[in-house]
Amino acid sequence: MQLKPKDLAAMKMPLLALAIAVAASFAMLEFSSNQRARSEKQHRDQLTALQEARIRYQRSGDERETVTHYLQTYRQLEKIGFVGAEQRLNWVESLRAANAQAGLSGVNYQLTAQEPYPYVAKDNPVGDRVRQSRMRLSFGVLHEGELTRLFRALSAQQQGLFALNSCSLDRAGRQGAPLPGQANLTAECELSWLTIDPKGEKS
């Protein structure tokens, strides 16, 4: 069968009606499908929220126990400056005090910018909130015992939690027996002052 212009003209209105019907059908289906998908998602979210609320309520007894068990230690960590913002002033002051206590002639320090601390257990959900600020120290000591004394004194200050990363003692060309009352060794150490962000804001 061959289509003639007359045939096409006669089919103009029916085809227009078909186009409108198809477009309207598509729009209706699109709208209603979206509506249904939206409702399904809302319902899924609500079910998840319900599940969480139910579990949370059921575990409220355990939660109370957790709070009772850990709160005091947590407060202590807050007090020493592990939880919360960095306390650089406290660190410097505690270093000065430790220097005096260890009887050293002076400690040079250099503090780097804060960065993530990599040596934490991966399975702990708050592990990524732990930050370190590395401090490089250089000072003279009579013998290695003074180095140990310095870090014990620093720890006893309770002004933060730090981890020693490295230390070196160098005779720096001095020969023979150690001289009393003189810095025979040059010490260089690196430690990390550690803090944790309680709100989990990533830097």
Next chain:
Amino acid sequence: MAAKLLLCVSNDQATVAVWRRRRLLSCTRFENNEEGWTAFGNFLRGAHGLPVHIIVDTVDEDFRFETLPHIRGRDRTEMVGRKLKQLYRATPYYSCALQERESGKRRDDRYLFAAFTNPDLLIPWLRAIEAASLPVSGIYPLALVSASLVERLKLKHRNLLIISKNSAGLRQTFFKDLKFRISRLTPLRGTTDVADQHYADEIGNTRMYLDALTVTHVDDTLELVILDQDGSLSGLPSAIMRGRPNMHCQYIDINGIHARFGIPIADLEASTDTLHLYLLGEQAPTLNLAPSYLTSTYQRFAAGRWVYAASGATLVGAVIWSGVNVFQAMGIDQNALITQRQTQDYQAKYQQVTAQFPEVPTSADNLRHTVEIAEQIRAGLRSPEAMFSIISHALDVCPEIQLQRLEWHYRDSETTNAGANPATAPAAAPGNLLQTGILQGEVTRFGGNYRAAMNAINNFLQLIAQDNAVAEVKVLKLPLDVRSNSGLNGTTMAIPGKETAQFEIAVIFKSGV
């Protein structure tokens, strides 16, 4: 079922009716003259867009069976077309239909050819239809419209003659094995008694004609079905039976027609063509004698109607589907609302319980995790004290060894091996951190005796390695490199007090120490 206009045309008149919802409406008769044509034209003005189906009841018709070779496709179309043109040169109203294949060896096709031989009969009516811009669907012989009576009346007889009285006259249509064979129209006679005998004679002639053609045998019983719409054929069965014994009559009067077809009595009384108009309304015969130029408008009309129907079906389908979607969404929303209320209940209960807790700065989980991580870090803290102690002990035993430099590192094993910066190293578990030490020293009182110096260094190494905390002691540098895969140079002209026997060793502690 879509509305349509049904028209029955005979030599003297035309009967028209509107077919809507399986009922005939506005059944009207028009004389075949100028006045009737004008009235018909006026009638059509009220039938906007209705397709017209036409029955023609006339003696100017031709039915014939032809046997043609069995071929298919275009060849068959061309062959049949040639045959039609050869048979019916003077009329455009012709067509054919394949009836059956013969049982002979050639298995030829048997065709029914049909035509109206007086095209002038239709001209005034078609002109009026064209003037009203109505599409013509088809033009059918009344005899072929009668064929549907076989099925409707559930007739099973091998030799069947259906007799009806229409506006054109007495129509006899013969079916052999329930298939159309012959049809005859006898014009009407005025007086009933005379007419009955006249019609009975005509039927007797038909019987003789059939016998002569050997379509029926003289001894075969012919079943006659007489459809009498106006009651004028009530005497016909007895008149027939008087003539030939081997004919059996089945008389169906107006009430019988009403009972079998459901056509209202009033409609049947309105016209003697009502029954055939009704049959055409229900189902049009396959054999359509209208030429294609006449039905082209209807083809467009039908195609348009199909497209409209498809549009409607699409829309209805979409509405139903959308309705189901919306209905389901409403159900889901309802469930979500119930879930939300349950969640709020649990949250309220939880609030009540936690109101009795001591005031906490963060969640219980955060509290626990923070304390645990602090404990973890504390447990992993190390200092160089252990290494100092081990080395001091070894130095006490080996007084000839003097250290120049001592390094202590606490970092993960990968960084220890690679020498990378721990700050940029990938995260390592606290358990993977290792203590390592680098010792640089020399042997005092050397005097150029490398063997003694090497022995002293080895002794020092062994003392360190003996400690339980030490995993491995590696020699990084010796006073004299005695390895076969490296070069060696020096001088034997030693200056006393100036020679040095320097060495460098690495101490690796066990994991967890």
